Amino acid sequence: MMLMSTRGLTRQFAGLHAVEDVDFDLPQGQVRALIGPNGAGKTTFVGMLCGRIAPTSGTVVFDGQDISRLAAHKRINLGMAYTFQITSVFANLSVAENVALAARRRRHGGAVQDAVVRALQQVGLQDRLAQNAGDLSYGHQRLLEIAMGLAQHPRLLILDEPTQGLTDSEIAAFKALVRGLADTTTILLIEHNMSVVMETADVITVLNSGRVLAEGSPQAIHADPAVQRAYLGTGG
Ligand SMILES: Nc1ncnc2c1ncn2[C@@H]1O[C@H](COP(=O)(O)OP(=O)(O)OP(=O)(O)O)[C@@H](O)[C@H]1O
Numbered sequence: 001m002m003l004m005s006t007r008g009l010t011r012q013f014a015g016l017h018a019v020e021d022v023d024f025d026l027p028q029g030q031v032r033a034l035i036g037p038n039g040a041g042k043t044t045f046v047g048m049l050c051g052r053i054a055p056t057s058g059t060v061v062f063d064g065q066d067i068s069r070l071a072a073h074k075r076i077n078l079g080m081a082y083t084f085q086i087t088s089v090f091a092n093l094s095v096a097e098n099v100a101l102a103a104r105r106r107r108h109g110g111a112v113q114d115a116v117v118r119a120l121q122q123v124g125l126q127d128r129l130a131q132n133a134g135d136l137s138y139g140h141q142r143l144l145e146i147a148m149g150l151a152q153h154p155r156l157l158i159l160d161e162p163t164q165g166l167t168d169s170e171i172a173a174f175k176a177l178v179r180g181l182a183d184t185t186t187i188l189l190i191e192h193n194m195s196v197v198m199e200t201a202d203v204i205t206v207l208n209s210g211r212v213l214a215e216g217s218p219q220a221i222h223a224d225p226a227v228q229r230a231y232l233g234t235g236g
Contacts, residue, residue: 002061003028003156003186004049009058011044018044020210021058026156031178031198035221036207037231042190045207046158049188050082053076061154081154083145083162091134094103095125095144098133098226102148119151123177139170146177150185157181158188163196175199198222206231 006024010017019041026032034042047053049060051072059068067075081102090098096116103115120126123143128136133144142162149157163171171193172227178187178200191197197204205223206213208230214221221227 001028002026003063004188005061007059007061009045009048009060011048011053012056012085017210019048019055019207022207022210022212024079024205024212026186026188028186030127030202031182031189031200033191033204034141034207035191035194035197035204035231036213037214040096040207041210042207043160045067046082046160046188046190047166050080064182076152079106079107079153079155079158080158081149081152082158083142083160088148089141089144092135093131094129094135095131096129097119097131098144099129099147099151101105101178103151106152114152115153122150122181123147123157124173139166142166143170144175150181153183156186156188158190160190162189169180171196181184 002025005025005127005214006022009019009022009024011019024044034045036042044053048055051070055068059066061067062075062078067078080098099116099119100112103112108114117126120129125140125143125147128140129232133141136144146159146162158171163174175196178189181187201218203215204218205215206221206227213230214224214227
């Protein structure tokens with residue numbers, strides 16, 4: 001079953017086609033990576049999935065429902081969670097309080113605390129739950145963001161450049177985290193780090209100049225000459 005699909009999804013900015021006519025299908029249970037050179041349209045595309053950016057034309061369907069015009073918060077209620085930047089973390093609240101705020105978007109009562117504990121365990125921050133979020137290292141703040149997404153028990157978790165700024169050991173832990181989540185959560189990962197993409201994704205979609213350039217297994221994408229020309233060959 002397709003958890004999320006787009007048809008003809010397009011966004012123009014003053015005549016520039018940031019995303020152009022994208023047909024995209026994400027089956028339930030898959031880890032999908034979205035890659036492409038700078039300016040390829042990744043952020044714009046995901047912004048339209050989440051409801052942060054309105055499409056110029058085309059449709060977005062989530063779990064069989066046309067959500068093309070649904071407000072972002074209502075998409076969260078349907079089971080989409082996304083982490084963008086650390087700006088969503090409240091520095092003066094504890095780690096646990098931050099995760100509880102996120103959990104309350106979809107749960108109530110005792111279920112909130114259960115979700116907090118579980119999400120912090122999943123990302124390995126369970127020993128830091130009382131610490132102020134602002135005192136965490138950068139890498140731990142990124143993990144906290146992921147915990148905030150997981151605490152919503154999403155059906156689709158969208159991670160935008162989750163390993164940017166992480167240390168090598170944090171990146172290794174992140175790869176293990178994604179592999180562990182893959183059984184229960186559909187994941188869409190926007191990622192520049194090719195080792196993360198190659199080791200975690202079931203399928204990779206490559207965007208270039210707003211269009212889908214290629215889609216396939218990590219091996220197939222790695223071997224695709226058009227992808228190498230557009231992206232892999234340019235130091236990505
Ligand atoms: N609000 C905007 N107004 C005008 N142009 C925009 C706007 N947002 C994005 N663009 C343009 O749309 C194109 C796609 O940008 P987008 O940020 O989606 O690419 P990206 O693949 O996410 O890039 P990066 O990897 O650098 O984040 C770029 O040419 C960008 O300059």
